[in-house]
Amino acid sequence: MSLTNQPDPEARARVVKQDLDNVIHPLLQHRALEQKQMVVTGAQGSTIVDADGTTYLDAMAGLWCVNIGYGRTELAQVAAEQMQQMAYYPHTAMNLPAAELGEQINGLMGGGYHTYFVNSGSEANEAGFKIARQYAKHEFPGDFRFKTISRYYAYHGTTLATLAAGGMGDRKGKFEPYAGEFVHVPAPTCYRCPLGLEYPSCGVACAKAIETTILGEGPQSVAEVIVEPIMSGVGVAVPPDEYLPMVEAICRKYDLLLHVDEVINGFGRTGKMFGHQHYGVSPDIMAVAKGIVSAYLPIAATVVKNHVFESFLGEVSEARQVMQVNTYGGHPVAAAVAVRNIEIMLEEKLPERAASMGAYLMDGLKAALFKHHITGDIRGKGLLLGIELVTDRESRVQLDGALVGGVVDFCRAHGVIVGRSGGGARHSNTIVLSPPLVITRSECDTLIEVLDQALAATVAKLAGA
Ligand SMILES: Cc1ncc(COP(=O)(O)O)c(C=O)c1O
Numbered sequence: 001m002s003l004t005n006q007p008d009p010e011a012r013a014r015v016v017k018q019d020l021d022n023v024i025h026p027l028l029q030h031r032a033l034e035q036k037q038m039v040v041t042g043a044q045g046s047t048i049v050d051a052d053g054t055t056y057l058d059a060m061a062g063l064w065c066v067n068i069g070y071g072r073t074e075l076a077q078v079a080a081e082q083m084q085q086m087a088y089y090p091h092t093a094m095n096l097p098a099a100e101l102g103e104q105i106n107g108l109m110g111g112g113y114h115t116y117f118v119n120s121g122s123e124a125n126e127a128g129f130k131i132a133r134q135y136a137k138h139e140f141p142g143d144f145r146f147k148t149i150s151r152y153y154a155y156h157g158t159t160l161a162t163l164a165a166g167g168m169g170d171r172k173g174k175f176e177p178y179a180g181e182f183v184h185v186p187a188p189t190c191y192r193c194p195l196g197l198e199y200p201s202c203g204v205a206c207a208k209a210i211e212t213t214i215l216g217e218g219p220q221s222v223a224e225v226i227v228e229p230i231m232s233g234v235g236v237a238v239p240p241d242e243y244l245p246m247v248e249a250i251c252r253k254y255d256l257l258l259h260v261d262e263v264i265n266g267f268g269r270t271g272k273m274f275g276h277q278h279y280g281v282s283p284d285i286m287a288v289a290k291g292i293v294s295a296y297l298p299i300a301a302t303v304v305k306n307h308v309f310e311s312f313l314g315e316v317s318e319a320r321q322v323m324q325v326n327t328y329g330g331h332p333v334a335a336a337v338a339v340r341n342i343e344i345m346l347e348e349k350l351p352e353r354a355a356s357m358g359a360y361l362m363d364g365l366k367a368a369l370f371k372h373h374i375t376g377d378i379r380g381k382g383l384l385l386g387i388e389l390v391t392d393r394e395s396r397v398q399l400d401g402a403l404v405g406g407v408v409d410f411c412r413a414h415g416v417i418v419g420r421s422g423g424g425a426r427h428s429n430t431i432v433l434s435p436p437l438v439i440t441r442s443e444c445d446t447l448i449e450v451l452d453q454a455l456a457a458t459v460a461k462l463a464g465a
Contacts, residue, residue, distance in 0.1 A: 007053030012039050015051065043070030046436045046443055048417075056412070059435045059447050060419045064232060064264045064384075065290035068344050069438035075296045075337050082336040091117060091330030098330035101339050105288070105303055108273050108342075113286075114309040116302045116322060117330040121263035121289035122157025125226070127302040128285040129161055130324055132224040132257045138311045138320060140255070143220035148259070149210055150226045151187035152194065153423050155233035156261055156287075165226060168233070170424040183217055185209045187231060188239035191377045191388060192396070192426065199240050207246035214254055224257040224285065225250070229275035232264040235421030235430030236386030238379050244279035257284040257308065263300070264384070267291025268345055268437050271355030271382030278381065284308050294341050299334035350437040354382035357439060361385065364448040372455040374399055374462070385433040386421065387451070389458075398429040403458050407431055410454040416447055 016037055025033060042049035046069055048058050061067060082097060089095060102115040116131070118124050129148055136145035150156070152167035163171060164178035167187070172178070186194035186206045195205050214222050227247060231237040251258040260283035265275025269291060272278055276286075285308065289300035314320035328334075345351065362380060369375040369387060376390035389399035389407065404420060408431070411418045421430035431451070435443070 008051060012051035015039050045069045045071060046439045055415065057416045057435075057443055057446055059411075059433050059439075060417055061434055061436045062295055063290070064269070064419075064434040065295040067267050067269065067291040067437050068294040068341055068348075068350065069436040072294075072296070072341075072344065075340055078336050078340045079297065079333050082333045086332055088328075088331060088333070090325075090327065092325070095330065095332040095335070097332045097335035097339055101301075101335045101342075104339060104342050105292075105301065109286075109303065112306050113303050114306065116304070117335070118300050118302065118326050119298045119328050119331075120157070120300050121261075121287060122159045122162045123326065124263065124287035124289055124300040124302045125156045125162050125165065125259075125261060126159055127324060128226070128259050128287050129165070129224075131285060131302060131304060131308065131322065132259060134323060135257065135308050135311050136223040140220070145221060145223040146181055147217055147222045148182050148224050148226055149213060149217075149222060149256075150182055150184055151231070152184045153187050153189065153234040153427055154226075154228060154231060154261075155422065156226060156228070157263075168422050168424070170428075171422060183213060183222075185213050187234065187237060188243050189231070189234060189237045189427065190240065191237075191379070204240055204242050204246055207243050207250070210247060211250045211253075214250065214256070219254040219256075222254065222256055224259045226259040226261060228261040228263075229265050229279065230270055230381055230384060232384060232432070232434070233421060234423045234427045235388060236380045236384055236432055238381055241279065244276060244281045248281040251284075259283065259285040259287070261287045263287055263289045264291075264434070267294075267342070268351035268354050269382055269384050269434065271351060271358055273351050275381075291345075292341070293334060293338040296337050296341065297331075297334040298328075299331060299338050345437075348438075351382075354437045357437075357441070357444065358382040358385070360441060361433070361439075361444045361447070364444060365451070368448050368452040369455055372452075372459050374455060374459055380433075383433070383435055383437055383439065386430040387433075388430045389455075390429070391462075398425070399458075401428060403461065404429050404431070406461070407451075407454045407458055410457055411450050414450045414453065416450045418447075418451070 039051040040048050041051045047055050049055050105115050106113045133146050150165045154167045156162040156165045164182045167184050188206050190199050260276050262274050266288045284305045286303040293299050312320050365378050373392050374389050377388040391397045408420050419432040
């Protein structure tokens with residue numbers, strides 16, 4: 001029995017039982033799911049509908065990914081046509097949509113790039129690590145360059161290597177040990193500086209720490225540095241403007257590849273097509289996913305600069321080719337949908353819209369939320385925002401986790417889905433927002449109003465405690 005947008009309690013109850021009896025869900029405690037679930041059956045624009053008829057403003061665009069918004073039925077048409085024409089053939093052969101998508105991405109980067117297709121952001125970063133290592137074997141045969149420098153509290157994916165690259169203890173702890181090829185440095189989380197410094201008198205010491213670390217490890221053992229330009233999962237950490245150029249200069253000085261994770265930042269989210277474009281740097285490797293197809297189908301990619309690509313050229317006997325394969329890499333149906341998704345983004349100027357609507361949302365949030373003493377910081381770029389909650393603004397002590405969770409629950413109970421940062425005891429006190437780039441002004445107003453009420457209720461709880 002299929003569910004529609006109409007409330008259907010019986011069908012909903014059947015699905016819930018069927019699911020609880022048979023399915024494992026990510027991150028959620030199943031005991032809690034037995035008490036309360038969402039069964040999403042419809043979606044349009046920035047709104048999703050539960051089978052019980054409740055609608056929610058989805059201020060997280062799913063998992064930071066439905067950039068063009070829900071309900072674009074023309075993408076279903078594109079998928080159907082491609083499926084009828086040619087549903088699949090492995091990407092060891094060429095296909096039309098993947099070639100077109102590669103050209104589109106190269107154009108968005110201003111030329112000079114080639115794209116390797118995979119299925120998820122995790123795989124895009126994994127492929128990036130492998131490309132960096134293989135490149136180092138080709139280009140520095142006398143060295144043993146295999147390490148990746150990454151930042152504490154970063155999130156780069158869910159596979160073992162991407163977890164090892166990431167720096168979120170609560171996400172990675174259960175799977176330890178890791179093999180040790182990912183070396184961590186302090187992140188530019190300025191509101192809660194890991195070095196106890198203040199910008200600008202810090203001199204961007206966190207970027208300088210990358211060089212110290214490379215020297216300590218031995219530059220001949222390091223292949224690359226991975227950064228998410230604006231760190232999302234840790235509570236939207238916007239780095240100082242000099243940070244990424246400094247990281248790039250260090251990479252150039254030691255012949256390391258700059259690997260940029262644009263899985264969330266990319267495709268308009270931050271007000272430009274890619275997050276690194278705010279900072280004038282030029283990545284050697286770029287991982288993209290999510291917004292590339294606005295989650296209408298799974299597809300992701302590792303985009304490499306031509307000097308990296310050229311390292312993989314040679315005679316067949318030299319075996320310099322990219323030594324990896326994914327069954328679904330370059331899937332023609334997903335690629336065709338991604339091509340149209342990006343066209344829509346360009347036609348509707350969604351990156352520009354993210355910049356202007358993000359500024360509107362930021363101003364509204366600041367005006368409404370700073371009146372609550374638990375609002376510590378409001379930050380972000382475009383439609384990627386974070387509201388850090390504290391016990392009081394002076395001490396910056398993190399608001400108790402249960403109260404932060406209470407804000408998320410309050411919003412949901414009032415029809416708005418917001419997210420919460422990861423990062424354990426140090427960083428999980430930020431409410432994060434990443435709505436579809438088509439969110440309207442009146443939806444922004446609703447979001448601000450509900451957050452205002454949620455913080456007022458939290459302040460009242462604190463006062464009563
Ligand atoms: C910055 C970043 N990189 C990589 C990933 C992994 O992407 P996926 O979940 O598609 O594997 C995520 C997922 O949220 C992410 O936020």
